[in-house]
Amino acid sequence: MATAKIMDYDAAIELFEPVLGFEVHVELNTQTKMFSDAPNPAARGNVPHEPNTTITPVDLGLPGSLPVVNEQAISYSISLGLALGCSIAPSSRFARKNYFYPDLAKNYQISQFDEPIAFEGMVEVELASGKTFQIEIERAHMEEDAGKLTHIGGATGRIQGAEYSLVDYNRAGVPLVEIVTKMIIGAEADAPELAKAYVSAIRDIVVSLGISEAKMERGNLRCDANISLRSRADVAFARASGAPLPLGTRTETKNVNSLRSAERAIRYEIQRQAAILYDGGTIIQETRHWHEDTGVTSAGRPKSDADDYRYFPEPDLLPVEPSLELIESLRAALPEAPAVRRRRLKNAWGFSDLEFQDVVNAGLLVEIEETVAAGASPAQARKWWTGEIARLANASSVDPSSLVSPKYVAELALLVELGSLTDRLARQVLEGVIAGEGSPAEVVESRGLAVVSDDTALIAAIDEALASQPDVLEKIREGKLQAAGAVIGAVMKALGGSADAARVRELVLERANA
C-alpha cells in the first residue's frame, strides 16, 4: 500500500488541535450468548472452537427463531454502567440496526439505539506524568457481536481481490457492551497517550468487575478511535469573532488491538491528517484500518452521518426494566474503582510519585497489595517485586506474579526484617522458592542459609579481624566510627555473608568502648 505523507508530530500539534472520541467494545464473559443458549466463545477459560460449532438456530437467524435476553449480560452491563459513573435507565430497549452483510445472520444487528441501558458517565484516566483527565462517557449500550469473515484467494487476506469468503458464526451473538465517549477536547500533545490510558482504564474497570476476559489480542476489548484536527488559527479566529468553534472531518480507526496500538494509531492519524490539511487537502470521512506491523492506517469504507440503518424497536424483545433492588445490589457489590484504589494505595503506602508510577507501569499493584496484606512493609514489598523478582521474571520472559506468591514474598521480607536473613541470603532463598523447594522457611532450613546469630562465633571472627587491624579500636575511641566498616567487612567475608552486619557493628563498638 502506498505510504501516506505524514507531518512531524510536534509540528502537527503546533498547527492543529486534536479532537478525540472513542468507541470501546467489551465482550462480556457470560457462559452463553446475548440472545441464545449457545456457549459464549468469550466466556472465561474458553478456547477457540472449530468454526460454526458454538451456534444455535438463533445465532444463524434461521426462520422462526427468536432471541431471548441473557439476564447475566444485563447485570454485567449494569455493573459496567455503574462503574463508568453512568445513570442506569429504568427502561431501555433493544432496536434493530438493519444492514445487509454476510457475517450478520439476520441482516440486522440487535443493538440499543436511542434508549441505551447506561448513559452520562465519567472515567478518570491518569497519564505517566501523573496528569489526570476526566473522560465523559456518553453512553454504554448492549448489542450482539457479528460473525467473522475469512477472505480466501486474495493476496492480502482482505475482501478486495478475494475469490470467496468463509463465514464463521461462532462469534455471532457474543454479548457486547459498547462504551461511547463524548468528544474529548484538550488532550493536545498528550492525545496518543490519552488514548492508551483511556483504553487501559476501561480494561482495568472490566477486569476489576470480572465481566470480560479483556484480552485485546483476542478481541475481547476493541477500540475504535475517532480523531479530527482543527487548525489553531481557525479556533483563534472563531474565538475572537464569537463564532462557534470549528470541527474538522473525522476518521474512525479500527483494528486497534493493543494499548500500544491505541497510542501509535492516534499519533499516526494526527500526523497523516495534519499533512493533508497543511497541503490544503480535505480529510475523507471514513473508517481506517490500523496495521500493527507497518504502523500506518489505510482507508476502509466511506462512512457518512447519513448511513441509514432504519433503526426501529426490536419487536421480539420486551423493554429491559431492571428493578431498583437489582441496580442497588449491583452498585453495592461494585469493587473499588481502579483510579480510586490507586490513589488510596499510594497514600497508604507512602510511595513517591515516581515509585508508585513504577509499580503501576510494571502491573504489580495487586502483588504488592497482597504482599502487604500478608504482613510485609510496603517498602519491602515494593523492593522485592520491582527489584529482584522483576529482574528474574524479565530474564526468563515471564510474568513476575507467576514466579512466586505474595505470601512467600512477605515471609521472605519478614525474615530479613527480623535479621534472620541478610539481603544476599534472602536472594538465595528466593531462588530456592522459585525453584519449588518450598516456603522461605523451608528453603532456609534445607539450604542452611540462616544468619549466624551466635555471638560467640561472631566475637571470634571479630577478634581475628581486630588482630590484623590493631589501629581500628583506637580510631573508634577517637570518635571515627566509620573505621568500624573495615572490621565489619572482614567479618562478613570470613563468615561467608551469613552474619547480621548490624549485630557485628554493635559488637565491634562494644569492644572499643569496653
Add this chain to the structure above:
Amino acid sequence: MNSSGSLIRLSASALSAKLSSGDISSVEVTQAHLDRIAAVDGDLHAFLHVSANALDTAARVDASRRAGAALGPLAGMPIAIKDVLCTIDMPSTAGSKILEGWIPPYDATPVALVRRAGLIPLGKTNMDEFAMGSSTEHSAYGPTKNPWDFSRIPGGSGGGSAAAVSSFEAPLALGSDTGGSIRQPAAVTGSVGVKPTYGGVSRYGAIALASSLDQVGPVARTVLDVALLHDVIGGHDPRDSTSLRDEWPSFAEAAHVGARAESLKGLRIGVVKELDSPGFQPGVSQRFHEALEVLTAYGAEIVEVSAPHFEYSIAAYYVILPAEASSNLAKFDSVRFGLRVNPPGGGTVEDVMAATREAGFGPEVKRRIILGTYALSAGYYDAYYGSAQKVRTLIQRDFAAAFDIVDVLVSPAAPTTAFRFGEKIADPLAMYLNDVTTIPANLAGVPAMSLPIGLAPEDGLPVGFQIMAPARADARLYTLGATLERLLEDAWGHTLLSQAPELKVAI
C-alpha cells in the same frame, strides 16, 4: 358413504370419545383423513406437503393407548399445520419459493406441543407467501380453492388450513393471524378460528411476518374443538420473550359452560359501530344482525359502542406490518439456507443476495418490503412508523374504553363472503380493505374468534361472526362462541358445514 367417510365428518371432540373408548384407532382416523386428502386435494390444493410419517405416528399413539398410557383428549387426532410453522420432519416454506424444500432443524413450539399431546401432523397447508394476503392467491405454489365454491378464494393467508378443515381433510388445523389470517379464512369457509391474546401462544418457530402482530392459533369446525386445541398450544414458552407467563384457564371448560348454561344472562355485548358498516355486503350485515337478535332473545344485552380510531387501523397496520416484515425478511439472503440464485457470470455476495431475492420473492412480498423499507427510512420514520405506533396506542385505548362498559365486542368477521379469484388481485388496496374488521384486534393484541352464523342469502356462502375480548380473557370467546353456535345449530337443525357441497372425489 363408507365408515372412513363418516369418520372424517366427526368433530375432534366426537372422535376423541371414540378413540378413548377404543371404538376406533388413531390409525383408522388418520387413514380416513389421508384418504380424503388423496381424494379431494388434487383440486382443492389445501396442502403443500402431506406427511409420510402420519400413519407411523398414529400407530405409536395407538400402542401407547393400548399400553394404558394417560393420554390427552386430542391424542391420536390428525391435524393440519400451516406452512408458516417450522416442522422438523417436513418442508416449511411459508408459501415462498425462497424456502422451497427447506426442512428446519427444529419444531415450532406449537408444533412440538401438539406432537407431545399425541396429535398426528398430516401435512403442511397452503398460504399466501409469508402470510401476506387474504386469498392464498399470493402463494408461490398456486391458490387453494374454497370448498363451498371452487371459483372463490378460501381466505388468507391461512386459506389452506381453513379449507382443509372445512373440506373434512382434517378435524383440526394450526394457523397464524397477523391481521386476520385465521379469522377471515374461517369466516369465508364456515369454520371456526381463534387469534389468541398476543403472547398467549408461543411464536417460536413461526416464520415471522410482523413480530408485534403475529399470533399462532387454532382452527376447527366447532368452538369446542378450537378450544381443545387452544388448550394444547397455549402457555408460556421461555424461547419467546413476548410469551405471557399467565396461568390460563381451560378453554374447553369455557366452551362447555357456553354450551350448557344460561351464559348469556347479564352478558353485555358491544357492537362496534365502526365495524357495522352500511358498506358491508348486505347478506353479511343481515346474518350478523340476526345473530344479535338471537343473543338478545336469550338474555344478552346489546350495546352499541364506538371505537373512533378504528378507521385508521388499516393505515397504521400497513405501515407497521411492512416495516417489521422488511426487517424480518432480510435474513432470506441465500447465505445460510434456502434458495440461492447465482447471477449470470457470477458476482459479489451482494449480487447473489439480490438475484436470489429477485427470483425467490413474489410481487406482494416485494411490494411490502419496499413499503416497509421506505417507512423506516431516516427522515420518514416519525411520519410513518412513529405515527402508526401512536395510532396503535389510540386503538388500544378504544378497546380499553369499550371493555369498560361491555364484556365482549362483536362484528362481522369479514365485510364480504368469499370473493372470486382474481377479483382483487390487481388492486392491492381493495385486498387490504378486506381486513378492516380483523386488524384492530391484532393492533391491540386482544383475542378474537370467528364462527359461522349462516349463509348470505345473495350468494349462499358462509358468513362469519367475530367476537373480541379483553387481553387475557380468551375464555369469554369460547363461552359466548359455544353458546351462539348451539343456539344457531338448534335453530337450523344441522351444522353449517353439513350444507357445503359435496366435493368431487378423485378416483
